[in-house]
């Protein structure tokens with residue numbers, strides 16, 4: 400097996416490494432100490448065109464593979480674990496599922512701004528009463544005409560207070576087990592969506608970890 404990186408992979412890795420050494424490493428300790436999410440770093444990552452590395456170019460991504468995405472995440476994590484965490488949550492949790500499972504209309508509306516770095520993404524699965532056993536969740540989505548109405552609390556959600564969209568998991572069929580859980584793209588600006596806590600952690604504090612409340616959040620059925 401050949402483990403040599405291709406020219407393209409080395410080029411991306413080296414340009415992100417250069418950026419990290421020049422612009423992230425000098426502020427890495429400061430943003431941790433101040434518990435500050437570095438929005439400017441993510442603006443620069445968008446300029447470097449790496450906010451959607453494994454997303455198809457058709458949707459504004461770079462069209463890279465998982466190895467390329469891993470190399471970028473590794474370089475970011477090398478200088479700031481918190482930035483690596485928020486970046487990985489944005490790509491793997493907030494964006495990629497829309498490419499894999501969304502409709503073209505949803506990809507155009509929600510994935511493109513994530514892949515270009517206009518918005519950050521988040522994913523809300525964990526709850527105060529369900530972590531490893533994620534299927535034991537209490538958040539519900541009830542159909543009301545052409546809308547779904549979401550209610551519940553989500554816990555430890557990376558990027559929720561800085562995201563342009565949050566993929567919220569909710570029970571749509573109470574007796575349906577795993578297949579009774581659905582994913583909804585929620586706009587944090589929607590009525591009923593509230594970030595109730597941004598936790599202080601033992602580390603990775605430049606990556607926001609949030610509790611969110613969903614009180615009758617209405618999402619269109621399409």
Ligand SMILES: Cc1cc2nc3c(=O)[nH]c(=O)nc-3n(C[C@H](O)[C@H](O)[C@H](O)COP(=O)(O)OP(=O)(O)OC[C@H]3O[C@@H](n4cnc5c(N)ncnc54)[C@H](O)[C@@H]3O)c2cc1C
Nearest residue numbers: 488492522523524525529530531532554555556557603608
């Ligand atoms: C920094 C950070 C960021 C996060 N970001 C997100 C996010 O963006 N979105 C999101 O949805 N969630 C997020 N999470 C939540 C994370 O996914 C959960 O913490 C994780 O699923 C574990 O759940 P829990 O904390 O409730 O622990 P628990 O499930 O209560 O587990 C506690 C301990 O028990 C062990 N354990 C659990 N079940 C068993 C079993 N059956 N047998 C043996 N041992 C077991 C576990 O290994 C663990 O050591 C984040 C968490 C952190 C710390």
